[in-house]
């Protein structure tokens with residue numbers, strides 16, 4: 001039944017994403033289920049090689065999960081033909097050099113986002129991978145959130161009529177690290193280490209908007225650092241040089257307006273850590289990580305503004321919950337299975353380095369918009385050439 005296992009170099013496996021989502025929830029879960037099923041009914045099993053900088057951490061993870069292979073020598077791993085896929089979960093600032101090596105070694109490559117710190121670098125590795133003819137893929141996990149999958153189903157049903165606008169709220173309070181430990185790594189708050197909420201979240205918003213509503217044509221954003229000083233993992237105070245909140249407006253192809261607030265300095269008064277409200281001529285929806293509620297025009301209340309009268313209408317109760325109607329597996333695992341099928345049997349996989357680079361370009365345009373205080377227009381980002389032109393040419397946008 002099983003063919004020979006597919007060897008996967010997992011670089012940065014001791015990190016938050018590398019360990020929990022990619023190793024435990026994806027690759028180990030795939031091993032446990034007996035591999036990935038292919039179109040012809042056969043299965044391909046996976047074999048991870050844990051890579052990192054700390055021997056003791058790698059040895060400990062390998063022992064905990066009964067894994068055989070680990071190394072701190074990335075070059076040797078890349079030179080070894082037993083390993084066909086290179087997977088990257090490093091801090092963003094370490095990604096491009098490692099991926100460039102993996103391209104030279106002609107491995108198939110799967111990576112966390114953002115693919116690079118600059119759009120120029122992101123398009124460069126996309127072009128290098130294309131020229132080398134290697135398979136490549138980038139994480140696009142938010143599309144697999146049950147709430148967004150239900151929203152996609154609602155969109156595809158034609159429920160909304162003409163979609164007018166999207167309002168997203170993402171965020172929660174990330175502790176400063178002094179009297180309570182921060183729940184995110186400190187590099188996230190240092191621009192010089194690749195941190196910042198724009199760099200982190202705009203790549204996600206790009207593929208969410210592009211796949212659900214339409215390509216992003218322009219962005220106006222304000223990136224701010226609300227908390228100027230934080231305390232790191234060792235208890236030392238450091239200046240937070242990266243943005244911890246971003247207020248963005250995105251114009252989408254087809255005329256849809258999207259507004260997304262992203263913040264690590266906001267307290268949650270929502271049902272979920274991310275929520276998108278979509279308003280259309282025929283109906284509206286509010287989708288989060290898990291849930292999705294809809295209100296059709298036939299069930300829409302008709303409020304009138306009267307500040308003299310207390311309004312007791314139960315607005316939140318006037319929505320219907322979209323049923324699950326499906327089994328939603330961990331999104332990281334589903335993406336891994338798709339990428340493995342892409343590598344092994346050439347199954348389609350549209351989320352490649354160019355898609356990743358469009359996300360980085362949106363982040364770059366968002367930061368530039370914030371710096372320059374104006375809207376930045378993105379050209380058609382089908383290829384890197386066009387994107388770089390759009391980002392480098394001077395007057396690319398007009399004020400709203």
Ligand SMILES: NC(=O)c1ccc[n+]([C@@H]2O[C@H](COP(=O)([O-])OP(=O)(O)OC[C@H]3O[C@@H](n4cnc5c(N)ncnc54)[C@H](O)[C@@H]3O)[C@@H](O)[C@H]2O)c1
Nearest residue numbers: 012013014015016017018089090091092094112113114185
């Ligand atoms: N898809 C998502 O939803 C999502 C969520 C969080 C983070 N991420 C991305 O995943 C990546 C990892 O983030 P994380 O939160 O797991 O970070 P982390 O700090 O927990 O892990 C980073 C890993 O990189 C390694 N590392 C750090 N500096 C390095 C260097 N100079 N050279 C080589 N290795 C180095 C660390 O040892 C660790 O294994 C980032 O690119 C981040 O943007 C994605």
